[in-house]
Amino acid sequence: MIELNGVSTRYGSVPMLRDVSLRVGAGELVCLLGPNGAGKTTLFKTVAGLIRPTAGAVQIMDAAPNLRTERIARLGVGFVPENRRLFAGLTVAQNLRLGYEAVCGSGSGFAGGLQEIGRLFPRVQERLDQVAGTLSGGEQAMVALARALIGRPKLLIMDEPSLGLAPKLISEYFRIVKRLHADGATVLLIEQNAEMALRIAQRGYVLSRGAVVAADAAAALRQSSVVRHLYFS
Ligand SMILES: Nc1ncnc2c1ncn2[C@@H]1O[C@H](COP(=O)(O)OP(=O)(O)OP(=O)(O)O)[C@@H](O)[C@H]1O
Ligand SMILES: [Mg+2]
Numbered sequence: 001m002i003e004l005n006g007v008s009t010r011y012g013s014v015p016m017l018r019d020v021s022l023r024v025g026a027g028e029l030v031c032l033l034g035p036n037g038a039g040k041t042t043l044f045k046t047v048a049g050l051i052r053p054t055a056g057a058v059q060i061m062d063a064a065p066n067l068r069t070e071r072i073a074r075l076g077v078g079f080v081p082e083n084r085r086l087f088a089g090l091t092v093a094q095n096l097r098l099g100y101e102a103v104c105g106s107g108s109g110f111a112g113g114l115q116e117i118g119r120l121f122p123r124v125q126e127r128l129d130q131v132a133g134t135l136s137g138g139e140q141a142m143v144a145l146a147r148a149l150i151g152r153p154k155l156l157i158m159d160e161p162s163l164g165l166a167p168k169l170i171s172e173y174f175r176i177v178k179r180l181h182a183d184g185a186t187v188l189l190i191e192q193n194a195e196m197a198l199r200i201a202q203r204g205y206v207l208s209r210g211a212v213v214a215a216d217a218a219a220a221l222r223q224s225s226v227v228r229h230l231y232f233s
Contacts, residue, residue: 001026001155001186002047007056009046016042018211019056024155024188029181031189031197031218034207035230040190041082043207044159047188048072048079060155073102078148080158084140088133092124092143095132096150103151113150120176121146138169145176156180159190174200194231198222206230 002024009017017039024030034040045051047058049069057065061075073079078099086095096117100110118125123139124146132143141161148156158177162170170193178200181187191197198204198218206214206226214226221227 001028001061002157002188003057003059004043004047005057005059007046007053007058009042009051010054016210017046017053018209020207020210020212021056022205022212022215024186026186027184028203029177029187029189029201031191031201031204032207033191033194033197033204033221033227033230035192038207039210040192040207041159042210044079044082044157044190047157048081070102073151074105076103076151076154078103078151078153078156080144080148080156080161082159082163084144086132086135086140086143086147088131090132091129092132092135093128095143095147096128099147100150103153110150113152117146117150120149137164138166141165141169141173145173149180153185155186155188157188157190160192161189162191162193162196170196194221194227 004020004022007017007020032040042051046053049067049072052066059065060072060077063075097110100113121142124142127139135143145161162173165173174196177187177189189197189201198221201218204218204221205212208230214221214224
């Protein structure tokens, strides 16, 4: 569903991603780990069509490579960007409508989508008319996930969704992602929280200084000296 082949990017003259190859097959839950500054968000933006690779190709589903964001979303891709990026001045319902339209266009299924979201996130349902900027951090995290889900995406790409949440909410968040995956979604989960991510993912990649330094089954990565070195020493 996602395939990166030899992808490199630059910020001006500074190289960032270096020859990154990564694959997420249909129905997989794959995590991408890496310390601060490793290039995780750069990879997210590259997959989302916000940064164009200087070499290599990003292929999403069967579409043409290196598409722009709007086209990618319409393929059925939901994004949860770093720091949520809600429209702070809009209500929760308006944020959700933008998420719906990004995937479905101006279809008539928004009301039905809202009902589904209400079942999944009762707390979001209660706050549809509240301005998003006044929500608590945890509520914003849930709205960002709801916004990505309301168009019923086949593929979900998330950049550190658990960051800043209390431990109890982190567990809740990971439980929801696991359930979405069990219900058939394909997920690329970008995380610094290696322990939690490797508990729900099947496979993982580790990024360090813009390059993939490990790629393996989640169970193997849990034991890996590369992961231990990057995170725990
Ligand atoms: N627009 C930009 N212009 C120049 N350098 C940038 C730009 N965006 C990111 N960088 C640099 O690229 C490197 C990778 O940044 P990136 O945001 O991809 O890291 P990350 O792995 O997501 O880190 P974190 O875990 O802190 O979110 C960093 O050194 C960062 O300073
Ligand atoms: Mg980041």
